[in-house]
Amino acid sequence: MTEADILEKTRSVIAEILRVDKESITESSSIKGDLGADSLDQVSLLMALEEEFKEEISDDDAKNLLTVGDTVAFITKKISEKQ
Amino acid sequence: MKNRVCITGIGCVTPFGFGVDALWEGCLNAKDVIAPIPEQWSRYHTYSSNIWAPLPTIDYAKHHLSRVDCMQQDTVSLLSVAATHDALAQAGYALTQANERKNTWHIESIEPYKSGVFIGTGVGGLTSFIDAEAHHINTPVKKNINTLKEAVNYSETSSLFDNLGGTLQFPPRFNPFIVSMIMPNAIAAQLGIRYSLKGANETTCAACASGTIAIGRAFESIRSGKLDFALAGGAEYLGDRFGGIYRGFDAAKTLTHDYSDPQTANRPFDKNRSGFLFAEGGSAILILESLNRALRRGVEPLAEIVGFAESFDAHNIMIMDPSGEELRNLITQTLDDANHEAVSVDYINTHGTGTQVNDPIEASVIQSLFDKKPIVNSTKSLTGHTIGGAGAIEAAITALSLFHQTTHINKNLEEPIEDLSFVKKVEEHTLNTALTQSFAFGGHNAALLLKRLSQPE
Helix, strand or coil: CCHHHHHHHHHHHHHHHHCCCHHHCCCCCECCCCCCCCHHHHHHHHHHHHHHHCCCCCHHHHHCCCEHHHHHHHHHHHHHHHC | CCCCEEEEEEEEEECCEECHHHHHHHHHCCCCCCEECCHHHHHCCCCCCCEEECCCCCCHHHHCCCHHHHHHCCHHHHHHHHHHHHHHHHCCCCEEEEECCCCEEEECCCCHHHEEEEEECCCCCHHHHHHHHHHHHHHHHHHHHHHHHHHCCHHHHHHHHHHHHHHCCCCCCCCCCHHHHHCCCHHHHHHHHHCCCCCCEEEECCHHHHHHHHHHHHHHHHHCCCCCEEEEEEEEECCCCCCHHHHHHHHCCCECCCCCCHHHCCCCCECCCCCECEECEEEEEEEEEEHHHHHHHCCCCCEEEEEEEEEECCCCCCCCCCCCHHHHHHHHHHHHHCCCCHHHCCEEECCCCCCCCHHHHHHHHHHHHHCCCCEEECCHHHHCECHHHHHHHHHHHHHHHHHHCECCCCCCCCCECCCCEECCCCCECCCCEEEEEEECCCCEEEEEEEECCCCCC
């Protein structure tokens, strides 16, 4: 899976969980500020991303995933480490 | 002045499938719901019983439940939300979205502070707790096993490790929403949140009588004028991945276990009964409202609720009082509550589990109070026992029987233990008044008296 694929999938998951227009989600979008996720939304989003990518995201790692770009970079790294 | 209270919609999920039509048709046609218990459960124990009544696979997305809902709610809540959406549609209520992200709704024309939720459940979100606990316990165990694998000659012991791995089932994540999933009040709370209902929001935990008591409380609240509208019913989900809940009922010798043909193993009120058929779960949600409100909206109610009572055995946590004294009191008080005489009752939807102990006590009380006048059946002879869901499913069947002027058979009844008017074939009856009753572990008893309101089509 390429980084572009991961970005695409991440945007879809965010759109589904936060009920926001996918087109409005960019790499620089902040999950809390721009996309309006509250703390429960953030946990739901992490669970959905874990489910989607079959990768575990620890609570410590999750603290650093502030933007869509952060999240995509983290998942890309996780997947590449496995290969 | 007291309000008259009616049922205008029913939504349910039962072993017959999703929806009230599946339940009613399943019951009238006495469809089989029995299946072997999941193979995975046999890794942990050999049970006396080995059959159950599984639920259908529900596509929650089709019932307005999102991925977030499925992550944050136990199955028992999901079943109930899906059932409620269907019940509201059947009652003719249009919904408008209150908040898209939260997936919440407004019910047209209702007054939120005069609208309540009353749900009965035996164990709430127990299966979510079991999953979370399994993750909690087994994550380090799995790590230790992997370390052990490296320390021993794996190729010689691989089958041992495969066996170990097979028993170590748990979800990939410890669900951070677990507290709000397992609390028994989560079902009623989820419904109140989803449909923006701000009146009384109550949960009844009284095992197998939970659903009946919840409907009774809703009935009383509307009758008194405190509320005008309520979601009322019962729900249970017992299909944990290890079979531990099933084992509990099996160990208590409550499940049907002495049978040669699984399809006839579930036989309430029959001499050859040996326990009840365990159902994976079920939920039935009834829309209750004042008759005035229903008439104002121009909808045709399914039935009227006219009486409710409850009694308590104060005898034994697992065994019904053999004297039947509190069942007699229960029925008498229910009739009194409705200002009715026993002779007016045309139909009794029994608790009818099929256990050795309960059936003769219930049958004897019916015989002594009603003799052979009312027709009698056990819905559990068809659906199996859905514990906290049972009372509401049976109230639904009672209302439908009054509405359609017919009812289902008492399945597998070959040698009745009492000479009552058990329903042996589906045919037309004149049913004006019907009693539905539930008895529970703990000693809780509850009954509702329903009346026919409409002419059948």
